[in-house]
Amino acid sequence: MITEKSKEMMVKSFQKTVYRYEKVPDVVIKGSFGVYLHVPFCFSKCSFCPFYKEIYNEKKKEQYISAIIKEIEDRGLKGEATWLYIGGGTPNTLKIPELKKIINKIHENITVSTMGIELLPSILDEKYLEGLHDIGFTKISVGVESLSAVTLSKSGRTVTKKEKIGKIIEKAQELGLWVNVDLMIGLPEQRPSSFLHDIEQISLLNPNQITIYPFMQIGELAVQPSLSDEDQFVFIEQANEIMMKHGYSRKGIWIFAKGEEVYDSSRDELVEDYFGFGPAAFSTYGSWKVVNPELDIYLQNFETNKKKALVALKDKSSDDWRKFARMLYDLKGTIDGEVNCGIKFFVSVLKLMGYIKNNTMSKKGIMFTHKITKTVVETLPYPLQNTHYVENYEEYLENK
Protein backbone atom coordinates (compact mmCIF):
# COMPACT_ATOMS: atom_id res chain seq x y z
CA MET A 1 0.00 0.00 0.00
CA ILE A 2 2.69 2.48 1.07
CA THR A 3 4.82 1.31 -1.87
CA GLU A 4 1.93 1.99 -4.25
CA LYS A 5 1.25 5.42 -2.73
CA SER A 6 4.88 6.51 -2.89
CA LYS A 7 5.31 5.21 -6.44
CA GLU A 8 2.26 7.23 -7.40
CA MET A 9 3.60 10.41 -5.78
CA MET A 10 7.05 10.13 -7.34
CA VAL A 11 5.80 9.16 -10.78
CA LYS A 12 3.32 12.05 -10.72
CA SER A 13 6.12 14.48 -9.92
CA PHE A 14 8.05 13.32 -13.04
CA GLN A 15 5.08 13.25 -15.32
CA LYS A 16 4.66 16.98 -15.00
CA THR A 17 7.88 17.39 -16.99
CA VAL A 18 7.39 18.96 -20.41
CA TYR A 19 10.33 19.26 -22.78
CA ARG A 20 10.77 21.71 -25.68
CA TYR A 21 13.31 21.45 -28.46
CA GLU A 22 15.10 24.78 -28.12
CA LYS A 23 18.37 26.59 -27.45
CA VAL A 24 20.45 25.02 -24.69
CA PRO A 25 20.23 27.27 -21.58
CA ASP A 26 23.45 29.03 -20.55
CA VAL A 27 25.60 27.37 -17.92
CA VAL A 28 24.64 28.18 -14.31
CA ILE A 29 26.90 26.92 -11.56
CA LYS A 30 25.63 26.85 -7.99
CA GLY A 31 28.00 24.85 -5.81
CA SER A 32 29.64 21.61 -6.89
CA PHE A 33 28.95 19.86 -10.17
CA GLY A 34 29.71 16.70 -12.16
CA VAL A 35 30.40 15.96 -15.82
CA TYR A 36 28.94 13.12 -17.89
CA LEU A 37 30.12 12.13 -21.38
CA HIS A 38 28.05 9.78 -23.51
CA VAL A 39 29.67 7.50 -26.08
CA PRO A 40 26.76 6.14 -28.10
CA PHE A 41 28.51 3.41 -30.11
CA CYS A 42 28.26 -0.36 -29.61
CA PHE A 43 29.60 -3.14 -31.87
CA SER A 44 26.32 -5.00 -31.36
CA LYS A 45 23.15 -4.29 -29.43
CA CYS A 46 22.14 -6.30 -26.33
CA SER A 47 18.40 -6.92 -26.30
CA PHE A 48 18.08 -6.11 -22.56
CA CYS A 49 19.71 -2.68 -22.85
CA PRO A 50 17.48 0.42 -22.95
CA PHE A 51 20.27 2.99 -23.06
CA TYR A 52 20.73 5.23 -26.08
CA LYS A 53 23.14 3.57 -28.53
CA GLU A 54 23.96 3.23 -32.23
CA ILE A 55 25.89 0.56 -34.11
CA TYR A 56 29.55 1.57 -34.45
CA ASN A 57 30.42 3.33 -37.68
CA GLU A 58 33.92 4.67 -38.30
CA LYS A 59 32.81 7.80 -40.15
CA LYS A 60 30.14 8.71 -37.60
CA LYS A 61 32.63 8.15 -34.81
CA GLU A 62 35.03 10.66 -36.40
CA GLN A 63 32.19 13.18 -36.72
CA TYR A 64 31.10 12.47 -33.15
CA ILE A 65 34.57 13.25 -31.79
CA SER A 66 34.68 16.61 -33.58
CA ALA A 67 31.13 17.40 -32.46
CA ILE A 68 31.63 16.58 -28.77
CA ILE A 69 34.85 18.63 -28.68
CA LYS A 70 32.97 21.57 -30.17
CA GLU A 71 30.11 21.03 -27.72
CA ILE A 72 32.53 21.16 -24.77
CA GLU A 73 34.06 24.38 -26.16
CA ASP A 74 30.67 25.99 -26.83
CA ARG A 75 29.23 25.18 -23.42
CA GLY A 76 32.00 27.19 -21.75
CA LEU A 77 31.89 25.20 -18.53
CA LYS A 78 34.69 26.18 -16.13
CA GLY A 79 35.72 25.17 -12.62
CA GLU A 80 36.27 22.17 -10.42
CA ALA A 81 34.08 19.13 -11.12
CA THR A 82 33.61 16.58 -8.32
CA TRP A 83 33.27 13.71 -10.79
CA LEU A 84 33.41 12.79 -14.44
CA TYR A 85 31.88 9.61 -15.84
CA ILE A 86 31.97 8.26 -19.33
CA GLY A 87 29.03 5.99 -20.08
CA GLY A 88 27.39 4.45 -23.07
CA GLY A 89 26.79 2.72 -25.35
CA THR A 90 30.26 1.35 -25.11
CA PRO A 91 32.92 3.92 -24.22
CA ASN A 92 35.73 1.52 -25.15
CA THR A 93 34.64 1.60 -28.80
CA LEU A 94 36.82 4.75 -28.73
CA LYS A 95 40.57 4.28 -29.05
CA ILE A 96 42.82 5.63 -26.28
CA PRO A 97 44.08 8.64 -28.33
CA GLU A 98 40.44 9.52 -29.14
CA LEU A 99 39.43 9.43 -25.48
CA LYS A 100 42.52 11.44 -24.65
CA LYS A 101 41.59 14.14 -27.12
CA ILE A 102 38.16 14.56 -25.50
CA ILE A 103 39.52 14.51 -21.94
CA ASN A 104 42.22 17.03 -22.86
CA LYS A 105 39.48 19.36 -24.08
CA ILE A 106 37.65 18.97 -20.75
CA HIS A 107 40.86 19.66 -18.85
CA GLU A 108 41.42 22.98 -20.64
CA ASN A 109 38.88 24.63 -18.35
CA ILE A 110 37.74 22.00 -15.86
CA THR A 111 39.62 20.13 -13.18
CA VAL A 112 38.19 16.79 -12.11
CA SER A 113 38.86 14.85 -8.91
CA THR A 114 37.63 11.38 -9.97
CA MET A 115 37.27 10.06 -13.48
CA GLY A 116 35.33 6.85 -14.15
CA ILE A 117 34.51 4.92 -17.30
CA GLU A 118 32.21 2.02 -18.24
CA LEU A 119 33.89 -0.79 -20.17
CA LEU A 120 32.80 -3.80 -22.19
CA PRO A 121 35.09 -6.67 -21.12
CA SER A 122 35.01 -8.71 -24.36
CA ILE A 123 37.00 -6.01 -26.20
CA LEU A 124 39.22 -4.92 -23.33
CA ASP A 125 42.94 -5.65 -22.97
CA GLU A 126 45.83 -4.69 -20.69
CA LYS A 127 47.14 -2.03 -23.05
CA TYR A 128 43.81 -0.25 -22.99
CA LEU A 129 43.82 -0.25 -19.18
CA GLU A 130 47.32 1.25 -19.20
CA GLY A 131 46.08 3.94 -21.60
CA LEU A 132 43.14 4.79 -19.30
CA HIS A 133 45.49 5.04 -16.36
CA ASP A 134 47.83 7.36 -18.32
CA ILE A 135 44.91 9.64 -19.23
CA GLY A 136 44.10 9.95 -15.53
CA PHE A 137 41.13 7.62 -15.00
CA THR A 138 40.82 6.43 -11.41
CA LYS A 139 37.78 4.12 -11.58
CA ILE A 140 36.51 1.58 -14.08
CA SER A 141 33.21 -0.24 -14.26
CA VAL A 142 33.19 -3.53 -16.15
CA GLY A 143 29.88 -4.76 -17.62
CA VAL A 144 30.12 -8.50 -16.99
CA GLU A 145 26.32 -9.00 -16.48
CA SER A 146 26.60 -12.80 -16.33
CA LEU A 147 29.28 -15.49 -16.66
CA SER A 148 26.87 -17.80 -18.44
CA ALA A 149 27.37 -18.05 -22.21
CA VAL A 150 23.85 -19.48 -22.54
CA THR A 151 22.21 -16.58 -20.65
CA LEU A 152 24.12 -13.88 -22.52
CA SER A 153 23.62 -15.44 -25.93
CA LYS A 154 19.85 -15.16 -25.38
CA SER A 155 20.40 -11.39 -25.17
CA GLY A 156 22.76 -11.20 -28.13
CA ARG A 157 25.85 -10.60 -26.00
CA THR A 158 29.19 -12.41 -26.05
CA VAL A 159 30.33 -13.90 -22.78
CA THR A 160 33.77 -13.07 -21.42
CA LYS A 161 35.46 -15.93 -19.60
CA LYS A 162 36.03 -15.68 -15.87
CA GLU A 163 39.80 -16.03 -16.42
CA LYS A 164 39.88 -12.95 -18.66
CA ILE A 165 37.78 -10.95 -16.19
CA GLY A 166 40.19 -11.99 -13.45
CA LYS A 167 43.13 -10.69 -15.51
CA ILE A 168 41.36 -7.38 -16.20
CA ILE A 169 40.64 -6.85 -12.50
CA GLU A 170 44.17 -7.80 -11.47
CA LYS A 171 45.85 -5.58 -14.06
CA ALA A 172 43.56 -2.64 -13.31
CA GLN A 173 44.16 -2.88 -9.56
CA GLU A 174 47.90 -3.20 -10.14
CA LEU A 175 47.71 0.12 -11.99
CA GLY A 176 45.86 1.62 -9.02
CA LEU A 177 42.47 1.68 -10.74
CA TRP A 178 39.41 1.07 -8.60
CA VAL A 179 37.18 -1.64 -10.15
CA ASN A 180 33.42 -2.16 -10.18
CA VAL A 181 31.76 -5.16 -11.84
CA ASP A 182 28.13 -4.97 -13.04
CA LEU A 183 26.04 -8.15 -12.81
CA MET A 184 22.36 -8.54 -13.63
CA ILE A 185 19.53 -10.64 -12.20
CA GLY A 186 16.33 -11.47 -14.07
CA LEU A 187 17.83 -11.58 -17.57
CA PRO A 188 15.80 -13.59 -20.09
CA GLU A 189 16.13 -17.29 -19.27
CA GLN A 190 18.77 -16.67 -16.60
CA ARG A 191 18.66 -19.34 -13.90
CA PRO A 192 18.92 -18.04 -10.31
CA SER A 193 21.39 -20.83 -9.48
CA SER A 194 23.65 -19.63 -12.28
CA PHE A 195 23.35 -16.03 -10.99
CA LEU A 196 24.36 -17.09 -7.46
CA HIS A 197 27.26 -19.06 -8.90
CA ASP A 198 28.39 -15.90 -10.76
CA ILE A 199 28.28 -13.92 -7.51
CA GLU A 200 30.55 -16.45 -5.82
CA GLN A 201 32.97 -16.52 -8.78
CA ILE A 202 33.15 -12.74 -9.16
CA SER A 203 33.61 -12.21 -5.39
CA LEU A 204 36.62 -14.52 -5.56
CA LEU A 205 38.14 -12.26 -8.24
CA ASN A 206 38.07 -9.46 -5.66
CA PRO A 207 36.82 -6.36 -7.50
CA ASN A 208 36.48 -3.33 -5.22
CA GLN A 209 32.74 -3.22 -5.85
CA ILE A 210 29.97 -5.40 -7.27
CA THR A 211 26.75 -3.82 -8.51
CA ILE A 212 23.73 -6.04 -9.09
CA TYR A 213 21.11 -4.55 -11.37
CA PRO A 214 17.67 -6.11 -11.41
CA PHE A 215 16.62 -6.31 -15.05
CA MET A 216 14.44 -3.25 -15.58
CA GLN A 217 11.82 -2.91 -18.28
CA ILE A 218 12.71 0.58 -19.47
CA GLY A 219 11.06 2.00 -22.61
CA GLU A 220 10.03 -0.40 -25.32
CA LEU A 221 12.36 -3.34 -24.76
CA ALA A 222 11.32 -6.41 -26.73
CA VAL A 223 12.45 -8.82 -23.99
CA GLN A 224 10.83 -9.66 -20.66
CA PRO A 225 12.57 -10.23 -17.31
CA SER A 226 12.66 -13.87 -16.25
CA LEU A 227 11.81 -13.00 -12.61
CA SER A 228 9.28 -10.77 -10.82
CA ASP A 229 10.38 -7.71 -8.76
CA GLU A 230 9.99 -9.78 -5.60
CA ASP A 231 12.03 -12.73 -6.86
CA GLN A 232 14.79 -10.45 -8.13
CA PHE A 233 14.90 -8.98 -4.63
CA VAL A 234 15.06 -12.45 -3.01
CA PHE A 235 18.13 -13.37 -5.09
CA ILE A 236 19.85 -10.02 -4.53
CA GLU A 237 19.46 -10.68 -0.80
CA GLN A 238 20.95 -14.17 -1.19
CA ALA A 239 23.80 -12.65 -3.20
CA ASN A 240 24.35 -10.19 -0.33
CA GLU A 241 24.88 -13.11 2.07
CA ILE A 242 27.49 -14.62 -0.28
CA MET A 243 29.29 -11.31 -0.80
CA MET A 244 29.35 -10.59 2.95
CA LYS A 245 31.34 -13.81 3.42
CA HIS A 246 33.86 -12.42 0.95
CA GLY A 247 34.25 -9.12 2.81
CA TYR A 248 31.79 -6.93 0.87
CA SER A 249 29.30 -4.70 2.62
CA ARG A 250 26.16 -3.08 1.30
CA LYS A 251 26.66 0.54 0.28
CA GLY A 252 23.41 1.11 -1.55
CA ILE A 253 20.34 -0.73 -2.61
CA TRP A 254 22.21 -2.66 -5.36
CA ILE A 255 25.81 -1.80 -4.47
CA PHE A 256 28.28 -3.91 -2.50
CA ALA A 257 31.85 -2.77 -1.91
CA LYS A 258 35.00 -3.33 0.08
CA GLY A 259 36.00 -0.14 1.91
CA GLU A 260 34.19 3.15 1.81
CA GLU A 261 34.50 4.28 -1.80
CA VAL A 262 31.77 3.63 -4.37
CA TYR A 263 31.40 3.94 -8.14
CA ASP A 264 27.88 5.04 -8.82
CA SER A 265 27.06 7.70 -11.33
CA SER A 266 23.30 7.53 -10.74
CA ARG A 267 23.79 8.19 -7.04
CA ASP A 268 26.02 11.20 -7.67
CA GLU A 269 23.55 12.55 -10.18
CA LEU A 270 20.86 12.67 -7.50
CA VAL A 271 22.39 15.42 -5.43
CA GLU A 272 24.58 17.57 -7.62
CA ASP A 273 24.08 19.52 -10.78
CA TYR A 274 25.77 17.87 -13.73
CA PHE A 275 26.55 18.70 -17.33
CA GLY A 276 26.22 16.00 -19.98
CA PHE A 277 27.98 16.02 -23.36
CA GLY A 278 27.37 13.82 -26.39
CA PRO A 279 24.23 12.50 -28.08
CA ALA A 280 21.30 11.79 -25.74
CA ALA A 281 23.32 12.96 -22.71
CA PHE A 282 21.34 14.38 -19.78
CA SER A 283 22.17 17.52 -17.81
CA THR A 284 20.58 19.01 -14.69
CA TYR A 285 21.59 22.54 -13.73
CA GLY A 286 20.05 25.81 -12.58
CA SER A 287 16.32 25.47 -13.19
CA TRP A 288 16.78 23.12 -16.14
CA LYS A 289 16.80 19.54 -17.23
CA VAL A 290 18.39 19.13 -20.64
CA VAL A 291 18.54 16.10 -22.93
CA ASN A 292 20.75 16.23 -26.00
CA PRO A 293 19.42 15.05 -29.37
CA GLU A 294 20.15 11.58 -30.75
CA LEU A 295 23.29 11.02 -32.87
CA ASP A 296 22.11 12.06 -36.36
CA ILE A 297 20.49 15.27 -35.17
CA TYR A 298 23.40 15.95 -32.81
CA LEU A 299 25.84 15.67 -35.74
CA GLN A 300 23.65 17.77 -38.01
CA ASN A 301 23.37 20.49 -35.37
CA PHE A 302 27.14 20.49 -35.15
CA GLU A 303 27.37 21.02 -38.95
CA THR A 304 24.85 23.88 -38.89
CA ASN A 305 26.09 25.33 -35.60
CA LYS A 306 22.66 24.93 -34.01
CA LYS A 307 22.93 24.62 -30.22
CA LYS A 308 19.60 22.97 -29.54
CA ALA A 309 18.44 20.25 -27.18
CA LEU A 310 15.29 19.07 -25.37
CA VAL A 311 14.88 21.46 -22.45
CA ALA A 312 12.49 21.24 -19.49
CA LEU A 313 11.96 23.57 -16.57
CA LYS A 314 12.55 21.61 -13.36
CA ASP A 315 9.44 21.02 -11.31
CA LYS A 316 9.61 22.82 -7.92
CA SER A 317 9.62 19.59 -5.95
CA SER A 318 11.95 17.72 -8.28
CA ASP A 319 15.17 18.46 -6.34
CA ASP A 320 13.41 17.44 -3.11
CA TRP A 321 12.43 14.12 -4.69
CA ARG A 322 16.00 13.67 -5.85
CA LYS A 323 17.15 14.09 -2.23
CA PHE A 324 14.52 11.60 -1.08
CA ALA A 325 15.61 9.12 -3.77
CA ARG A 326 19.22 9.55 -2.67
CA MET A 327 18.23 8.79 0.95
CA LEU A 328 16.56 5.57 -0.23
CA TYR A 329 19.46 4.73 -2.49
CA ASP A 330 21.87 4.98 0.43
CA LEU A 331 19.46 3.00 2.63
CA LYS A 332 19.44 5.81 5.19
CA GLY A 333 16.56 7.15 7.22
CA THR A 334 17.29 10.86 7.15
CA ILE A 335 17.55 13.32 4.30
CA ASP A 336 20.59 15.57 3.89
CA GLY A 337 19.41 19.16 3.47
CA GLU A 338 15.97 20.82 3.51
CA VAL A 339 12.95 19.28 1.76
CA ASN A 340 9.25 20.19 1.53
CA CYS A 341 6.72 19.25 4.24
CA GLY A 342 5.08 16.54 2.12
CA ILE A 343 8.33 14.62 1.86
CA LYS A 344 9.17 15.17 5.56
CA PHE A 345 5.75 13.77 6.47
CA PHE A 346 6.34 10.83 4.19
CA VAL A 347 9.65 10.00 5.91
CA SER A 348 7.88 10.03 9.29
CA VAL A 349 5.26 7.61 7.95
CA LEU A 350 8.07 5.28 6.82
CA LYS A 351 9.45 5.44 10.38
CA LEU A 352 6.04 4.70 11.91
CA MET A 353 5.57 1.71 9.62
CA GLY A 354 8.93 0.24 10.60
CA TYR A 355 10.60 0.78 7.22
CA ILE A 356 13.17 3.02 8.89
CA LYS A 357 14.69 2.04 12.23
CA ASN A 358 17.51 3.96 13.97
CA ASN A 359 17.92 6.11 10.89
CA THR A 360 18.64 3.20 8.55
CA MET A 361 16.42 1.04 6.38
CA SER A 362 15.06 -2.10 8.00
CA LYS A 363 14.72 -5.34 5.98
CA LYS A 364 11.16 -4.23 5.10
CA GLY A 365 12.53 -0.82 4.11
CA ILE A 366 15.15 -2.37 1.83
CA MET A 367 12.44 -4.32 -0.02
CA PHE A 368 10.41 -1.10 -0.32
CA THR A 369 13.47 0.73 -1.66
CA HIS A 370 14.17 -2.00 -4.23
CA LYS A 371 10.63 -1.78 -5.57
CA ILE A 372 10.40 1.98 -5.60
CA THR A 373 13.85 2.58 -7.12
CA LYS A 374 13.06 0.08 -9.86
CA THR A 375 9.68 1.68 -10.63
CA VAL A 376 11.14 5.15 -10.64
CA VAL A 377 13.87 4.16 -13.10
CA GLU A 378 11.31 2.34 -15.24
CA THR A 379 8.99 5.33 -15.38
CA LEU A 380 11.41 8.25 -15.68
CA PRO A 381 10.24 10.46 -18.54
CA TYR A 382 13.08 9.84 -21.02
CA PRO A 383 11.92 12.24 -23.74
CA LEU A 384 13.75 10.50 -26.60
CA GLN A 385 11.78 7.33 -25.88
CA ASN A 386 8.55 8.96 -24.73
CA THR A 387 8.08 11.62 -27.32
CA HIS A 388 4.74 12.76 -25.87
CA TYR A 389 6.82 14.55 -23.22
CA VAL A 390 8.17 16.83 -25.99
CA GLU A 391 5.82 19.72 -26.71
CA ASN A 392 7.22 20.59 -30.17
CA TYR A 393 8.37 17.13 -31.24
CA GLU A 394 7.53 17.91 -34.92
CA GLU A 395 10.15 20.63 -34.89
CA TYR A 396 12.73 18.18 -33.52
CA LEU A 397 11.72 15.62 -36.17
CA GLU A 398 12.21 18.13 -38.98
CA ASN A 399 15.94 17.68 -38.40
CA LYS A 400 15.81 13.92 -38.80
Ligand SMILES: C[S@@+](CC[C@H](N)C(=O)[O-])C[C@H]1O[C@@H](n2cnc3c(N)ncnc32)[C@H](O)[C@@H]1O
Ligand atom coordinates in the same frame (compact mmCIF):
# COMPACT_ATOMS: atom_id res chain seq x y z
C1 LIG B 1 25.17 1.60 -20.21
S1 LIG B 1 25.15 0.01 -19.68
C2 LIG B 1 26.38 -0.92 -20.56
C3 LIG B 1 27.79 -0.44 -20.78
C4 LIG B 1 28.58 -1.24 -21.85
N1 LIG B 1 27.99 -1.03 -23.15
C5 LIG B 1 28.59 -2.73 -21.63
O1 LIG B 1 27.84 -3.41 -22.34
O2 LIG B 1 29.33 -3.23 -20.77
C6 LIG B 1 25.64 0.06 -18.01
C7 LIG B 1 25.00 -1.00 -17.16
O3 LIG B 1 23.59 -0.90 -17.10
C8 LIG B 1 23.05 -2.16 -16.74
N2 LIG B 1 21.83 -2.40 -17.52
C9 LIG B 1 21.71 -2.47 -18.87
N3 LIG B 1 20.42 -2.73 -19.22
C10 LIG B 1 19.72 -2.81 -18.07
C11 LIG B 1 18.34 -3.07 -17.77
N4 LIG B 1 17.42 -3.27 -18.71
N5 LIG B 1 17.99 -3.10 -16.47
C12 LIG B 1 18.90 -2.91 -15.50
N6 LIG B 1 20.19 -2.65 -15.71
C13 LIG B 1 20.61 -2.61 -16.98
C14 LIG B 1 24.13 -3.21 -17.04
O4 LIG B 1 24.53 -3.81 -15.83
C15 LIG B 1 25.25 -2.41 -17.66
O5 LIG B 1 26.51 -2.86 -17.31
